[in-house]
Amino acid sequence: xxxxxxxxxxxxxxxxxxxxxxxxxxxxxxxxxxxxxxxxxxxxxxxxxxxxxxxxxxxxxxxxxxxxxxxxxxxxxxxxxxxxxxxxxxxxxxxxxxxxxxxxxxxxxxxxxxxxxxxxxxxxxxxxxxxxxxxxxxxxxxxxxxxxxxxxxxxxxxxxxxxxxxxxxxxxxxxxxxxxxxxxxxxxxxxxxxxxxxxxxxxxxxxxxxxxxxxxxxxxxxxxxxxxxxxxxxxxxxxxxxxxxxxxxxxxxxxxxxxxxxxxxxxxxxxxxxxxxxxxxxxxxxxxxxxxxxxxxxxxxxxxxxxxxxxxxxxxxxxxxxxxxxxxxxxxxxxxxxxxxxxxxxxxxxxxxxxxxxxxxxxxxxxxxxxxxxxxx
Amino acid sequence: xxxxxxxxxxxxxxxxxxxxxxxxxxxxxxxxxxxxxxxxxxxxxxxxxxxxxxxxxxxxxxxxxxxxxxxxxxxxxxxxxxxxxxxxxxxxxxxxxxxxxxxxxxxxxxxxxxxxxxxxxxxxxxxxxxxxxxxxxxxxxxxxxxxxxxxxxxxxxxxxxxxxxxxxxxxxxxxxxxxxxxxxxxxxxxxxxxxxxxxxxxxxxxxxxxxxxxxxxxxxxxxxxxxxxxxxxxxxxxxxxxxxxxxxxxxxxxxxxxxxxxxxxxxxxxxxxxxxxxxxxxxxxxxxxxxxxxxxxxxxxxxxxxxxxxxxxxxxxxxxxxxxxxxxxxxxxxxxxxxxxxxxxxxxxxxxxxxxxxxxxxxxxxxxxxxxxxxxx
Numbered sequence: 001x002x003x004x005x006x007x008x009x010x011x012x013x014x015x016x017x018x019x020x021x022x023x024x025x026x027x028x029x030x031x032x033x034x035x036x037x038x039x040x041x042x043x044x045x046x047x048x049x050x051x052x053x054x055x056x057x058x059x060x061x062x063x064x065x066x067x068x069x070x071x072x073x074x075x076x077x078x079x080x081x082x083x084x085x086x087x088x089x090x091x092x093x094x095x096x097x098x099x100x101x102x103x104x105x106x107x108x109x110x111x112x113x114x115x116x117x118x119x120x121x122x123x124x125x126x127x128x129x130x131x132x133x134x135x136x137x138x139x140x141x142x143x144x145x146x147x148x149x150x151x152x153x154x155x156x157x158x159x160x161x162x163x164x165x166x167x168x169x170x171x172x173x174x175x176x177x178x179x180x181x182x183x184x185x186x187x188x189x190x191x192x193x194x195x196x197x198x199x200x201x202x203x204x205x206x207x208x209x210x211x212x213x214x215x216x217x218x219x220x221x222x223x224x225x226x227x228x229x230x231x232x233x234x235x236x237x238x239x240x241x242x243x244x245x246x247x248x249x250x251x252x253x254x255x256x257x258x259x260x261x262x263x264x265x266x267x268x269x270x271x272x273x274x275x276x277x278x279x280x281x282x283x284x285x286x287x288x289x290x291x292x293x294x295x296x297x298x299x300x301x302x303x304x305x306x307x308x309x310x311x312x313x314x315x316x317x318x319x320x321x322x323x324x325x326x327x328x329x330x331x332x333x334x335x336x337x338x339x340x341x342x343x344x345x346x347x348x349x350x351x352x353x354x355x356x357x358x359x360x361x362x363x364x365x366x367x368x369x370x371x372x373x374x375x376x377x
Numbered sequence: 378x379x380x381x382x383x384x385x386x387x388x389x390x391x392x393x394x395x396x397x398x399x400x401x402x403x404x405x406x407x408x409x410x411x412x413x414x415x416x417x418x419x420x421x422x423x424x425x426x427x428x429x430x431x432x433x434x435x436x437x438x439x440x441x442x443x444x445x446x447x448x449x450x451x452x453x454x455x456x457x458x459x460x461x462x463x464x465x466x467x468x469x470x471x472x473x474x475x476x477x478x479x480x481x482x483x484x485x486x487x488x489x490x491x492x493x494x495x496x497x498x499x500x501x502x503x504x505x506x507x508x509x510x511x512x513x514x515x516x517x518x519x520x521x522x523x524x525x526x527x528x529x530x531x532x533x534x535x536x537x538x539x540x541x542x543x544x545x546x547x548x549x550x551x552x553x554x555x556x557x558x559x560x561x562x563x564x565x566x567x568x569x570x571x572x573x574x575x576x577x578x579x580x581x582x583x584x585x586x587x588x589x590x591x592x593x594x595x596x597x598x599x600x601x602x603x604x605x606x607x608x609x610x611x612x613x614x615x616x617x618x619x620x621x622x623x624x625x626x627x628x629x630x631x632x633x634x635x636x637x638x639x640x641x642x643x644x645x646x647x648x649x650x651x652x653x654x655x656x657x658x659x660x661x662x663x664x665x666x667x668x669x670x671x672x673x674x675x676x677x678x679x680x681x682x683x684x685x686x687x688x689x690x691x692x693x694x695x696x697x698x699x700x701x702x703x704x705x706x707x708x709x710x711x712x713x714x715x716x717x718x719x720x721x722x723x724x725x726x727x728x729x730x731x732x733x734x735x736x737x738x739x740x741x742x743x744x745x746x747x748x749x750x751x752x753x754x
Contacts, residue, residue, distance in 0.1 A: 026561035033535075033559065158410075159751060170560070170720055172553040172728075179541075179549055179744035182410065184403035326729075329706075334724050343547060343737040344730050347711050351549075352703075353726035360720040367556035374536060374751035 002034055005376050006105050008041040011117025015139050017068040018362035024061045035373055042067050047077045048094035051086050054101050059086055106133035110376040115140040127153040137368045139165040139361050145239045148251055162368035167240045168335045168355040170364030177247055180341055187248055189340040190309040194240045196333030196356040197223045197231040198305035203331045206302050211289040212282035227274045232262040238316045241307035245314040260317025296320045302328050326350045379411055382753050383482050385418040388494025392516050394445040395739035401438045412750055419444050424454045425471035428463050431478050483510035487753040492517040504530040514745045516542035516738050522616045525628055539745035544617045545712045545732040547741030554624055557718055564625055566717040567686040571617045573710030573733040574600045574608040575682035580708045583679050588666040589659035604651045609639040615693045618684035622691040637694025673697045679705050703727045
């Protein structure tokens with residue numbers, strides 16, 4: 001008997017479109033696994049494209065491919081228009097329709113909401129649909145890093161929630177941590193390099209290159225956000241650290257995390273334009289970083305931008321680490337996480353690999369979807 | 378609502394007893410997770426201790442603790458005798474009773490068979506209980522490395538089977554590979570050091586110590602089997618390699634794997650007594666290993682005893698590897714696995730950590746049990 005998993009995708013940017021492509025290309029594989037992923041709807045920030053009858057119909061592979069073509073061109077879902085097979089709804093009507101779909105499917109066949117957006121506004125919908133019996137799979141970090149109140153609501157039925165791709169893209173970080181926790185193995189210490197961008201930057205300055213030059217090459221290689229301060233602020237790493245800390249039971253908010261920014265407040269986005277920062281701000285930071293690199297090196301150490309999580313500690317920033325440790329040896333943009341626990345005490349459990357990229361992130365989301373299949377009829 | 382997972386444990390040696398202790402000590406944690414593990418029976422090779430009424434009763438924590446005390450003293454389950462709460466059955470009657478329990482619980486509340494034995498004879502029971510609707514969690518490699526026919530029967534309902542602790546103890550190797558596979562990310566290459574014993578041996582001979590001396594210290598440290606040839610034959614690694622290769626879809630048997638033994642046939646257990654091997658056989662192997670170590674070293678490489686799995690290749694033996702690779706850097710008894718796929722192409726996904734020990738192995742089994750909870754009512 002083939003298991004049917006209805007999906008509603010929120011966010012069809014790079015990761016969302018890649019996910020749709022993976023779903024289409026995995027049809028025969030999933031069929032062998034006895035699973036069919038039935039996409040009943042796709043939405044972006046403005047509109048929703050939904051199957052005319054969500055109980056029996058779906059957006060077929062041709063429609064899904066069209067969605068990707070339209071979105072990757074930067075157009076709106078609206079251009080797809082209505083057909084016999086599917087309908088388009090605009091906000092605010094779209095939002096009501098999403099809740100209708102969740103109500104209809106949530107408690108009958110089940111429905112998985114897939115959040116591949118980067119929006120902080122999906123948390124409202126997600127909390128409602130969880131209440132309606134739906135599952136949620138997230139690549140979006142924002143819903144998990146909102147207030148503790150929202151977090152508790154979202155995690156009210158923890159088995160229905162998956163979010164591997166929020167930390168280290170598809171790297172099996174969350175799955176592994178959940179395994180350790182459910183086996184009663186207490187986690188003492190987590191240290192990780194969870195930003196490919198900052199991993200690249202720190203390993204390049206280690207070789208003596210000026211910080212400003214390294215950041216600029218990272219930007220031209222497409223490793224950074226359009227404004228590199230979005231990476232250098234450490235806030236993206238802080239969100240990942242918060243997700244891990246909350247998984248370990250810490251009841252903290254983003255504000256409670258000590259975050260080291262790699263640029264001073266006076267070079268912030270509200271004060272300096274990005275071009276000004278790159279040309280005039282960045283070079284002023286070279287000497288400070290160089291001195292720290294040299295000081296670390298004289299101790300046989302290297303600098304890494306890491307998150308550290310312990311029982312009542314959650315910090316994000318530069319640390320001096322032994323050259324000859326999994327983190328110290330890290331080169332390029334790989335992520336690495338070291339977990340120390342009762343079982344992994346003398347040597348940590350180490351998970352390392354590509355921690356960014358649409359392909360890997362979408363693959364992590366897809367693995368999560370397959371992982372919740374037993375919750376569906 | 379608390380989810381009830383009935384368990385029947387086969388094999389109560391080191392790993393089985395550790396599992397029972399973990400189950401008892403995790404009561405309050407699992408209660409918070411909304412799960413209760415109800416042990417309805419425990420059996421060893423000779424007898425079965427089972428709750429008087431498997432539908433409503435269980436072996437309580439006092440009984441489970443007694444089971445561990447009795448078994449760790451080397452006594453039989455028989456010494457626990459009958460009580461109002463539970464009954465003892467001897468073989469062959471015990472086997473019939475096990476099938477009765479599986480028939481009763483398999484399709485109603487569900488039942489998980491936990492194979493923590495090291496027996497090649499559990500496959501018969503496991504294949505029968507899978508047919509009766511039961512789940513199976515294994516630390517025992519033998520059922521998965523029997524004939525393809527047995528394997529296909531055992532895996533007839535793949536979602537009901539978990540076996541993380543058959544490879545790398547509790548290391549999240551199988552879970553991670555399954556995630557990669559279900560997301561349609563094709564695995565091109567796996568290379569791993571999956572024997573803590575051989576990992577220790579290879580990193581010690583790298584430092585110039587004679588092979589014979591290293592094997593003897595490994596034995597005295599308790600790293601090896603009583604007869605170290607059980608490790609040196611490579612057959613334990615070959616079983617792990619076979620499990621991984623079959624997971625990737627290779628339809629092969631143990632006989633199809635090219636296995637390099639670290640001792641020659643004429644020093645085999647049927648020809649030489651273990652004492653004779655240790656005193657007179659082993660030292661004859663020193664020169665050969667030393668020459669290989671030196672040859673590797675002159676190429677900037679080290680020797681590692683690894684498994685290599687590719688599309689149509691599955692081999693186990695010594696390989697020369699770059700000193701500066703995750704495998705080359707491996708020291709001591711840690712396991713490491715490198716997985717290369719479409720998503721992990723430039724750098725492999727690396728999973729590293731303790732790959733042996735009753736605590737870690739039992740923790741892996743427990744995580745597997747919690748992982749199948751959605752299959753239970």
